[in-house]
Amino acid sequence: MKDGLTRDDYLNWFQRVDEGPFHSVSCGERVHGPTYDMRVVLAAAAVATKRVKITPTLYVLPMHPAVAVAKEVATMDILSGGRVEQVCVGYGGREKDYQAMERPIRGRYQRMDEQVVELRRVWNGEEIIAGGGSIGPAPTRPGGPQLLAGALGPKSIARCAKWADGLYAWSGNGEQAELANAFALANNAWAEAGREQVPYRLGGFWYSLADNAEQRLYDYVYDYLDIAGPEIATAMARSVHRHNADAVREGLDNAEAAGCEEVFLVPATADLSEIDRLSDLLARR
Incomplete structure (x- = not known):
């Protein structure tokens, strides 16, 4: 982006x-x-x-x-x-x-x-x-x-439960409750749709480990959501704080505790340090 x-x-x-x-x-x-x-x-x-x-x-x-x-x-x-x-x-x-x-x-x-x-x-x-x-x-x-x-809302998730193999749940700040709630909705929707196989659980959140990560993460999220207007963009940008190793590690712990089988980390910059530092973090986790 x-x-x-x-x-x-x-x-x-x-x-x-x-x-x-x-x-x-x-x-x-x-x-x-x-x-x-x-x-x-x-x-x-x-x-x-x-x-x-x-x-x-x-x-x-x-x-x-x-x-x-x-x-x-x-x-x-x-x-x-x-x-x-x-x-x-x-x-x-x-x-x-x-x-x-x-x-x-x-x-x-x-x-x-x-x-x-x-x-x-x-x-x-x-x-x-x-x-x-x-x-x-x-x-x-x-x-x-x-x-x-x-899909995000309960109606959309229930609709998709009729044909989907799993759910891609998004939590901009990698919050356990948000991800767990989405997966709980999916589990219920799959069961109500008569699906025998439980849904695959994929999650995602924003992060940055680059230099000046806090400001650059804020700027990225603001720019991404600017189309929704300055109030929404500002509120979301202020709510995201996975911009250091401890915070990213906590986000990963949240995703795992919520039941994610896989999680996509979306970087705020194109700096190679984003992926090099993330690799080091994962090696120590």
Whole structure:
């Protein structure tokens, strides 16, 4: 989400992640602002890395044709040698992003329910257009990767429980109660939907271990949420304080205690110190 990133920045990060004590590399989707395209970045990561999972977090699925997403994900999976094991999908809430992509934000909930069915039909090799044949390439796993829902509220989580393999729960400051509450909602929703398998539990929070980390974390969160207005952006930026080793370690402890099976740490800067210092912290944890 940073402006001015270069090819070398990405290649250095891919290398550090792949060589470090990490399981996955991820990238989110946002249209407005300086962000690079999530799918192209992750395709590059798929080729530049050898070990870590490649996990989109997340596709704003109703902004795209489901067939295009199915084809992109299968391509990334093959380029990575079968390391796209999970894909996070969500509704998104940025109306201007929908407008820029020439897709209506209205009706996105029902549309995503239908798109998930279509994704799996494509990955299963079923014909989508009569007489057109199947749409490849075929992913490395029969039926494609797991689908995790990036949902927040109880209604959204209950809706996703009918088709999702797990939940991507977000807590900007890595708070145990927020993550645990989301997973409790998911467990209940999965049970009410008659799902036998419990949901996979993925979490995430912001952090910084770079120089001048406190200010840079504040600035990052403020800029990210500026679209919501200065009051909301200021309140959120003031609430996030994972900007030193002890605070990050506490955030990780919170995620583990909340039941996270995996957690994505989203850095506030592109400094390599973010990942080098995080690697050192994890080695001592």
